[in-house]
Amino acid sequence: MVGEKVVDSITRWRVTMVVILLRVLALFATTAATVVMALNKEKHIFAVATIGNAPVKIEITAKFQHIPANVMFVIANGVATLHSLFMLSMLCFVRDKYDFKGLRFLTVAALDMVTIAVVSGAATAVAFMGEVARNGNSHARWNKVCDNFERYCDQGSGAMLASYIGIFFLMLVNMLNIFEHGRLINLSKNPLAA
Amino acid sequence: MNKTQWIPIVCLRVIAMVSTFVATLLMVTSHDSAKVLGMTFQAKYNNSPTLKYFVVVSIITTVYSLGALFVPPRKLGRHVLVIDLIIMSFLISSFSAAVGIGQLGKEGNSHAGWIPICGQVPKFCHHVTASLIAGFVAVIIYFLLVLYSLNNVLNLVAFKA
Numbered sequence: 001m002v003g004e005k006v007v008d009s010i011t012r013w014r015v016t017m018v019v020i021l022l023r024v025l026a027l028f029a030t031t032a033a034t035v036v037m038a039l040n041k042e043k044h045i046f047a048v049a050t051i052g053n054a055p056v057k058i059e060i061t062a063k064f065q066h067i068p069a070n071v072m073f074v075i076a077n078g079v080a081t082l083h084s085l086f087m088l089s090m091l092c093f094v095r096d097k098y099d100f101k102g103l104r105f106l107t108v109a110a111l112d113m114v115t116i117a118v119v120s121g122a123a124t125a126v127a128f129m130g131e132v133a134r135n136g137n138s139h140a141r142w143n144k145v146c147d148n149f150e151r152y153c154d155q156g157s158g159a160m161l162a163s164y165i166g167i168f169f170l171m172l173v174n175m176l177n178i179f180e181h182g183r184l185i186n187l188s189k190n191p192l193a194a
Numbered sequence: 195m196n197k198t199q200w201i202p203i204v205c206l207r208v209i210a211m212v213s214t215f216v217a218t219l220l221m222v223t224s225h226d227s228a229k230v231l232g233m234t235f236q237a238k239y240n241n242s243p244t245l246k247y248f249v250v251v252s253i254i255t256t257v258y259s260l261g262a263l264f265v266p267p268r269k270l271g272r273h274v275l276v277i278d279l280i281i282m283s284f285l286i287s288s289f290s291a292a293v294g295i296g297q298l299g300k301e302g303n304s305h306a307g308w309i310p311i312c313g314q315v316p317k318f319c320h321h322v323t324a325s326l327i328a329g330f331v332a333v334i335i336y337f338l339l340v341l342y343s344l345n346n347v348l349n350l351v352a353f354k355a
Contacts, residue, residue: 113337121290142308179276
């Protein structure tokens with residue numbers, strides 16, 4: 001009986017370590033996405049007309065708030081960062097109470113799914129807004145913006161990529177929880193069935 | 195899995211399948227044309243990659259929902275749940291992007307110099323709005339379906355031991 005109990009606790013420890021590692025990676029990715037998008041700002045000077053010999057220059061600033069999808073992106077990734085922080089603190093500090101039964105586990109899995117849904121919505125919205133900004137839309141007479149604001153567009157793309165990496169890690173955590181839950185429930189109820 | 199657990203899942207899946215089918219139909223049949231300053235200005239869902247992505251994801255969800263009705267729930271319940279999670283993520287992302295582009299078409303973006311187009315092609319805008327409403331219903335129903343499947347799968351696994 002002692003052998004099976006040791007196998008049980010080693011398996012639980014391994015699964016918990018992998019989950020902690022994946023959550024830390026997701027935390028880094030979503031934090032990077034939030035910060036990079038929130039600091040997205042670029043100025044560009046356009047020469048609009050010429051009065052006599054002197055050209056009239058206008059300075060236009062592109063901030064991230066100008067596109068509503070970017071605002072949603074920053075908020076959604078902020079929420080995902082807080083969610084990852086909260087789950088990590090729950091895993092690290094109250095590990096004895098984090099068992100796999102009942103309503104506690106269901107809440108964690110459901111909250112993970114909600115975070116994945118919200119962040120994936122925000123990231124794809126930014127992706128398609130960026131596509132319109134980069135290529136324009138000739139049918140709607142919307143001009144492209146990225147040829148004048150290269151750095152703004154590239155920084156937005158980088159933030160979006162970080163967010164997709166965060167979504168990937170969060171999905172891995174969720175799938176791991178769903179699949180390992182069965183095995184660990186079976187192990188803890190019936191230690192002989194390994 | 196007894197009947198009380200299985201019947202609500204089937205009902206939710208059927209409703210989600212019907213909503214995504216309706217969303218696809220409404221989006222594909224949306225078109226309008228307007229004459230502005232002598233030029234004909236035609237609006238179809240093809241003109242925007244976002245709306246094309248929305249149509250593709252809706253079709254995939256419809257076909258997948260139809261297929262997932264015939265999967266044995268006891269053996270493959272967890273695999274269906276994981277694929278459901280991926281498909282739900284796609285569905286929510288396509289809906290969110292389409293709503294973003296819709297807001298751009300309705301109100302424009304003065305900072306980027308993009309003028310709103312809904313004033314010139316109102317019939318197209320209304321059709322797209324109706325399609326997005328159907329898509330929203332599909333998103334809500336699919337989310338409830340995933341949560342309910344999660345609850346069932348965990349109960350199923352707990353009772354097996």
